[in-house]
Amino acid sequence: MDVIVVGGFLGSGKTTTIINMGKYLAEKGKKVAIIVNEIGEIGIDGDVIKRFGFDTKEITSGCICCSLKVGLRTTMNLLTKEYKPDIVMIEPTGIAFPHVIRNEVELMNLGEEVKIAPLVTLIDGSRFKHLMKEVKEFAMRQIIDAEILGINKVDLIEPIRIPILEASVQQLNPKARVVLLSGKDTGERFENFMQMVLPELKEVQEKTRVTATEKKSIPPETQETEDSIKASGVGSYAAEFEIEDGGSLSTEATRELTAELMNTIKGKVLRLNPEFVGHIKLFLDNGLETVKQSVTIYYEEPQEEIIKSKEGATPTFKILSAVSNVEKEALKDAVNSSVHETFEKRGIGVHKAENGHDHDHDQKHHGHHEHEQHGHVQRITSIKGRKE
Numbered sequence: 001m002d003v004i005v006v007g008g009f010l011g012s013g014k015t016t017t018i019i020n021m022g023k024y025l026a027e028k029g030k031k032v033a034i035i036v037n038e039i040g041e042i043g044i045d046g047d048v049i050k051r052f053g054f055d056t057k058e059i060t061s062g063c064i065c066c067s068l069k070v071g072l073r074t075t076m077n078l079l080t081k082e083y084k085p086d087i088v089m090i091e092p093t094g095i096a097f098p099h100v101i102r103n104e105v106e107l108m109n110l111g112e113e114v115k116i117a118p119l120v121t122l123i124d125g126s127r128f129k130h131l132m133k134e135v136k137e138f139a140m141r142q143i144i145d146a147e148i149l150g151i152n153k154v155d156l157i158e159p160i161r162i163p164i165l166e167a168s169v170q171q172l173n174p175k176a177r178v179v180l181l182s183g184k185d186t187g188e189r190f191e192n193f194m195q196m197v198l199p200e201l202k203e204v205q206e207k208t209r210v211t212a213t214e215k216k217s218i219p220p221e222t223q224e225t226e227d228s229i230k231a232s233g234v235g236s237y238a239a240e241f242e243i244e245d246g247g248s249l250s251t252e253a254t255r256e257l258t259a260e261l262m263n264t265i266k267g268k269v270l271r272l273n274p275e276f277v278g279h280i281k282l283f284l285d286n287g288l289e290t291v292k293q294s295v296t297i298y299y300e301e302p303q304e305e306i307i308k309s310k311e312g313a314t315p316t317f318k319i320l321s322a323v324s325n326v327e328k329e330a331l332k333d334a335v336n337s338s339v340h341e342t343f344e345k346r347g348i349g350v351h352k353a354e355n356g357h358d359h360d361h362d363q364k365h366h367g368h369h370e371h372e373q374h375g376h377v378q379r380i381t382s383i384k385g386r387k388e
Contacts, residue, residue, distance in 0.1 A: 124296065242352075
């Protein structure tokens with residue numbers, strides 16, 4: 001079994017990359033499992049992966065970057081016993097240090113047949129200089145630890161700027177292999193990236209390959225214990241809402257509503273930090289289609305994606321926001337007030353879902369007091385090897 005950790009700051013394109021990787025591996029006949037960890041109890045990326053026809057099941061609540069010893073170990077043990085996948089991919093939240101997760105997996109001693117792939121960190125090339133300005137120290141720590149650095153979203157960068165960006169990134173981490181990626185490109189470049197992550201894809205005949213990473217025994221005192229969410233300087237808030245009669249919204253009405261809502265939230269966030277980076281995303285399922293809107297930086301127009309709903313889906317509405325250098329309470333207020341204003345204007349009733357945790361309460365549920373507000377949804381997705 002190979003374990004691949006794909007990290008990167010908020011909005012760097014981890015979910016799209018993981019979906020592309022999962023499809024590619026499934027086409028090669030591999031059985032793949034994906035563990036997604038998100039900020040808050042509200043999972044959006046796990047839901048998006050689910051819409052691509054992959055079966056997603058929630059395993060546990062707990063923060064991958066602070067209670068790994070419980071959450072991830074249990075999940076990995078369950079996976080290896082029950083699913084027996086060929087490959088496990090882990091997508092940590094954008095405000096975790098990916099090497100912490102990788103180290104934890106190494107220390108689990110899951111057996112000789114478990115190989116840890118080189119650590120992948122994605123960088124959104126189109127926002128690079130803004131990331132270096134807003135969250136420099138945090139982004140640097142993610143970059144320095146990587147073994148493969150994927151400069152992502154190269155389709156959004158002027159070709160003349162790409163070599164300069166490659167050189168800058170390589171300078172920050174001379175040991176890492178730097179690759180260019182785009183969610184829209186799964187051709188030769190993507191194939192080379194996959195072979196870099198899993199060399200056996202190229203050399204299938206070489207059956208006696210040595211484990212990708214030698215088992216390291218890291219003394220407990222040297223392990224990273226710092227709360228990465230505090231270190232990131234990112235305020236985050238996630239919530240789920242119920243819409244009265246949400247099933248009667250047409251696709252067009254859903255698109256208009258989500259676009260207006262995203263612009264309202266973005267406007268309020270801009271007043272809190274005019275040069276924010278991060279990820280604001282919302283997900284409205286009217287029972288037939290799901291409209292997803294997302295913004296990752298202050299100057300970006302909302303990006304829209306329409307995904308077909310699962311048959312018999314109940315209308316759902318989720319928001320996940322994480323932005324640089326903004327206090328959590330101010331962000332929470334900006335999101336909640338925007339939701340109520342936008343829906344009220346259209347005469348549609350909306351209220352916080354009963355089971356929707358906005359991750360700053362429900363303290364008994366988590367049991368480790370210093371990290372309650374950082375509860376992360378941990379989901380696992382199983383992809384059977386099959387032709388798409």
